Amino acid sequence: MSDAKAAPYASPYLAGVGVGVVLLLAFVLMGRGLGASGAFSSVVAAAVNTAAPAHAAGNAFYSGYLTDGAANPLRDWLVLEIIGVVIGGLASGLLARRIRWTTERGAGITDRRRFVNAFVGGTAMGVGAKLARGCTSGLGLTGGATLSVGSWLFIIAAFVGAYAAAPLLRRAWR
Amino acid sequence: MMGGAPFYEFGRFGEGTSLVIAVLLGIAFGWFLEQGGMGNARKLSGQFYFTDLSVLKLMFSAIVTAMLGLFWLSWAGLLDLSRVYVPETFIAPQIVGGLVFGVGFATGGLCPGTSCVAAATGRKDGLALIAGMLAGVFVFGEAFPAIDRFADSTARGAWTLPQALGLSQGTVVGILVAVALGAFAGAEWLERRAEHPARPMKLAA
Numbered sequence: 190m191s192d193a194k195a196a197p198y199a200s201p202y203l204a205g206v207g208v209g210v211v212l213l214l215a216f217v218l219m220g221r222g223l224g225a226s227g228a229f230s231s232v233v234a235a236a237v238n239t240a241a242p243a244h245a246a247g248n249a250f251y252s253g254y255l256t257d258g259a260a261n262p263l264r265d266w267l268v269l270e271i272i273g274v275v276i277g278g279l280a281s282g283l284l285a286r287r288i289r290w291t292t293e294r295g296a297g298i299t300d301r302r303r304f305v306n307a308f309v310g311g312t313a314m315g316v317g318a319k320l321a322r323g324c325t326s327g328l329g330l331t332g333g334a335t336l337s338v339g340s341w342l343f344i345i346a347a348f349v350g351a352y353a354a355a356p357l358l359r360r361a362w363r
Numbered sequence: 364m365m366g367g368a369p370f371y372e373f374g375r376f377g378e379g380t381s382l383v384i385a386v387l388l389g390i391a392f393g394w395f396l397e398q399g400g401m402g403n404a405r406k407l408s409g410q411f412y413f414t415d416l417s418v419l420k421l422m423f424s425a426i427v428t429a430m431l432g433l434f435w436l437s438w439a440g441l442l443d444l445s446r447v448y449v450p451e452t453f454i455a456p457q458i459v460g461g462l463v464f465g466v467g468f469a470t471g472g473l474c475p476g477t478s479c480v481a482a483a484t485g486r487k488d489g490l491a492l493i494a495g496m497l498a499g500v501f502v503f504g505e506a507f508p509a510i511d512r513f514a515d516s517t518a519r520g521a522w523t524l525p526q527a528l529g530l531s532q533g534t535v536v537g538i539l540v541a542v543a544l545g546a547f548a549g550a551e552w553l554e555r556r557a558e559h560p561a562r563p564m565k566l567a568a
Contacts, residue, residue: 198398198399198400198403198406198417199398199399199400200399201399201400201417201418201420201421201424202420202421202424202547203398203399203424204395204396204398204399204400204401204421204424205395205399205420205421205422205423205424205425205428206424206425206428207391207394207395207398207399207425208392208395208396208399208421208424208425208428209424209425209426209427209428209429209432210428210429210432211388211391211392211395212425212428212429213428213429213432213433213436214388214391215388216368216369216429216432216433216442216447217368217369217370217436217442218368218369218370218371218384218388219369219370219371219372219381219384220368220369220371220372220446220447220448221369221447221448222429222448222450223388223392223476225474225475225476225479226475226496226500229475229493229496229497229500230500232497233497233500233501233504234504237501237504248504248507248508249507249508249511250503250504250507250511251504264382266381266382266385267385269382269385269386269389270385270386270388270389270392271389271476271479272386272389273385273386273387273388273389273390273391273392273393274389274390274392274393274396274476274479274480274483275389275393275479275480275482275483276386276389276390276393276483277389277390277391277392277393277394277395277396277397278393278394278396278397278402278479278480278483278484279393279483279484280390280393280394281393281394281395281397281398282397282402282480282483282484282485285397285398287397287402287484288484288485289484289485289486290485290487291485291486291487292486292487292488293403293404293405293472293481293486293488294404294405294488295405300487303488303491304487304488304491305491306470306471306472307404307471307472307473307488307489307491307492307495308471308491308492308494308495308498309467309470309471309495310466310467310468310469310470310471310472310473310492310495311467311471311478311491311492311493311494311495311496311497311498311499312467312495312496312498312499312502313463313464313466313467313470313471313495313499314463314464314467314468314471314474314475314492314495314496314499315467315475315495315496315497315498315499315500315501315502315503316460316463316467316499316500316502316503317459317460317461317462317463317464317465317466317467317499318460318464318475318496318499318500319460319499319500319503319504320456320457320459320460320463320503320510320514321453321456321457321459321460321461321464322450322451322453322456322457322460323450324464324474324475324476325422325464325468325474325475325476325477326474326475326476327450328450328457329422329426330422330425330426330429331448331450332449332450333422333426333430334425334426334429334430334433335430335433335447335448335449335450335523336430336449336523336524336525336532336535336536336539337449337450337451337452337521337522337523337524338452338454338519338522338523338524338526338527339450339451339452339453339454339457339519339522340450340452340457341524342452342454342457342458342461343457343458343460343461343464344461345461346457346458346459346460346461346462346464346465347461347462347464347465347468348465349461349462349465350461350462350463350464350465350466350468350469351410351411351465351466351468351469352411352465352469353462353465353466354465354466354469354470355411355412355469358411358469358470359412361408361472362405362408362409362412362472
């Protein structure tokens with residue numbers, strides 16, 4: 190695929206209205222919003238349950254994600270939604286010729302450094318999202334639109350945390 | 364008049380259909396995230412250096428769209444707002460969790476949902492971030508018995524801004540629309556100052 194043919198990204202306002210309509214459809218059809226980190230929790234809980242069932246059963250965090258006994262993540266709403274996100278992202282990227290087997294990083298760091306940053310950042314987000322009971326999707330979008338107090342506190346705190354850390358990481362993106 | 368929505372809550376369809384809907388809504392969600400450039404960590408990270416504020420624009424456009432839709436459908440009697448799930452409030456864990464999450468967001472350059480779009484479009488850093496997320500959830504799970512008292516503290520249930528502020532839903536919706544419009548104007552001004560927003564990355568040599 191030639192790089193020159195990659196379509197420019199859509200307006201973030203238009204894409205945002207699109208996400209908002211999807212979120213509204215979720216409310217209208219399901220009575221619940223969108224999410225992401227909950228899918229990761231279901232996968233981890235199922236993996237722990239497979240490796241050490243007694244350990245998972247004795248832990249209130251894991252067992253909370255293993256409620257229906259079957260503990261099959263493929264029957265979990267958010268896991269299926271996230272599988273959809275992967276399909277939708279792939280379809281959009283294919284049509285816009287934006288699929289690249291590459292690593293997004295600044296010129297000042299190596300690929301390996303970028304992977305370390307992504308892994309460490311992901312780990313922090315995993316811990317933070319579970320402590321807060323949601324992430325930018327489940328709290329940010331769903332809680333933002335339903336006017337949840339805790340969700341708006343999370344959104345503000347997340348931007349504060351990000352802007353506090355960003356000056357230390359400037360080199361990673363330059 | 365009692366409305367017909369949310370349809371699943373009123374038993375219009377079963378669990379099997381709800382799972383098909385999950386996949387379809389996810390596809391549309393992923394589509395719009397990719398269209399908006401949210402699968403590209405370099406573009407997302409511009410948010411934290413005031414060069415490309417697409418994250419703020421996309422998030423607030425989505426929130427305002429869904430919020431206004433909920434408000435009008437409820438006002439028209441087509442949707443029973445009391446049957447729509449409101450994420451529960453746990454004041455202290457959500458502030459601390461938000462701070463930790465934000466540091467991770469700036470470090471990783473993607474959030475949990477957008478990391479899936481990044482990975483789906485071939486970005487290896489997206490895969491590394493997904494691995495980190497799974498590790499982080501596992502760390503939290505293992506630590507949970509030691510920190511559950513804090514994690515479950517300051518619980519306020521399905522507490523909403525209209526309840527907390529003593530204002531009507533319409534007033535809060537109006538304030539948030541005004542805040543979003545102000546934020547959009549500020550974002551446009553910051554981007555004009557910062558010259559060129561990030562483009563899709565050139566193929567690495």
